[in-house]
Amino acid sequence: MKLVVRIKLLPTPVQAAALEATLYACNEAATWAAHVAFDEKTAKPLALRKHTYQQIKTRWNLGAQAAQHAIKKTCDAYITLRANLRNGNYGKPGSQRYEKAAGKPVTFRADAAQPYDDRMLSWQHEQRTVSIWTTVGRMKNVAFTGEPGQLAVVAAHRKGESDLLCRGGQWYLLVTCDIAEADGNARPVGFVGVDLGIVNIATTSTGKRHCGRRLNRRREADRKLRTKLQKKNTKSAKRRAKKHAGKEKRRARDINHKISKRIVTEAQRIGRGIALEDLVGIRERARLRKPQRVTLHSWSFHQLGAFIAYKAKRAGVPVVYVNPAYTSRECSCCHHIEKANRPSQAVFVCRSCGFAEHADRNSSHNISHRGWYAWVRGAESQAPALTLIA
Structure with a gap:
């Protein structure tokens, strides 16, 4: 299975300046390539390379691999844009939002992530340093740090590209690791039903309840502060809003990681699988008053479900999805x-x-029962392993 590990870089001021210049040049080149792709009506790598490769190398002083990655990043961005337009994420064709997204070239932020392959990035795990390509030449002895378990995973399972990223003045490498899956439990004794909600983030059929009142109060306070700063609209208010940007998202992500880890650990310990509700499209189906919509749309149930699924897959715990109706x-x-x-x-x-x-405990029992029935039907069709990937 694929796992992305975030490693923090500790560059010196000179090294940080070189990394910043490199990101700026790569993203400026990618933005120019995106305009060419828009004008030429082509976003295929080979065709776009013919129009942009040499100009990118000479104009922005990028190496061959960096130029290739800038072009590929542009093509991937257009593939994602077309998929979003096709799936209706920008509204219906002809709507103002749809036309705005489809009627202009893709642009990249100056600090957007830049992919690096093994020709541009090498690791010295014992010294905890990396050697990384920049526009001013190869830069060696760039220190990095991280949690010991994550560093061990990177040293043993790193495979493929890594993305250089700058967030809030901090430098990171997003490392792709390929980890072997644990042997799945083909004979679970039952399923832990997980009811996801807003008041209680997750309630399991084993009796565990993860309350969300504290998180919801913090979210409400963040929304009030954000509204207040937006109305004030001064320079100091903008600085404060920028400082708090992403705080709510990081907090919810941390809570979801902790909850998912506890659920998967418990299911693994008692030899059971995990049954989750299939909540795809719930935001479109739900009819709520305006004050309730904000709470629903800030509910990160999909992220929690994804965390449970990948942690369960890594631990060999089977996961099934059931119909949440009634x-x-x-x-x-x-x-x-x-x-x-x-x-x-x-x-x-x-x-x-x-x-x-x-009520939530009762729902979790129903989900547990439906999970077992779904597993039995899958086992009878000799396809229970598919639920691990769902």
Whole structure:
């Protein structure tokens, strides 16, 4: 399986200046290549290379590999743009947003990531340094650091390209690693159902509940601060807004990593698989009042599900996805479905058998049952391994 590890570089001021100049030149060249691709109506690497390769090398003083990567990055950006337009992520054809995205060339930020291959980047793991190509020549002895476990993964499993990235004045290398998957558990004794929500980020059928009230309060405070700074619109307000930009995203990502690790570790310990709801398209299906929409759209359920899936795959824990319809209204004891079974957000009381339980806990049991049925049907068709990749 592919895993991306972020390694922090510790360049000297002179080395940092060289890296900054390199990123600027590569992204400026990629932006110019994107304009050529837009004018020539071509975004295929071979055709675009004929129009731009020599000019990029001479005009921006890029090496052969750097020029190739700048052209490939441009082509990949147009492939992504076409896919987003085709999937309706920019609205319907003819809409203002669609035409704005499709009617102008792609541009790259001055500090956008630049890919490096083994010809441009070499590692000295014992010395914890790298030798990296720049526009002023090969720069050696650039120190790096990281968590010991991550450094061990990079030393043992690094494969493919690494991306040079600058964020907030800090330099990073995003390293692609190819890690062998653990042997999957072909005979799980059951499934841990995971109910994802907003009040409770994740509730498992084993009784664990990860509350989201604290995170939601922080999100609300961040939104109020962001609105206040945008209204003020002074230089100091813009500086403060920039300082806080991405803080909420990083916080949610950290919480999702911790929750997913606990869920996968528990499932591995008790020999069970993990059952998740298939929530694709929930934002389009849900009909909410305006104040509730902000909360729904800031809910990073997809990221949490992705973290659980890749951690489970690495640990050999099977994952299945189930239909989420009526999991919150169905009784986990008698399976009676009725809207009145949910008198409030947190309470579930079955109108048929009288079973009472916390609503999210009841939903997690339903997800667990459906996960087991999905696994049995998959096992009967001799295709249970596909659920590991889902």
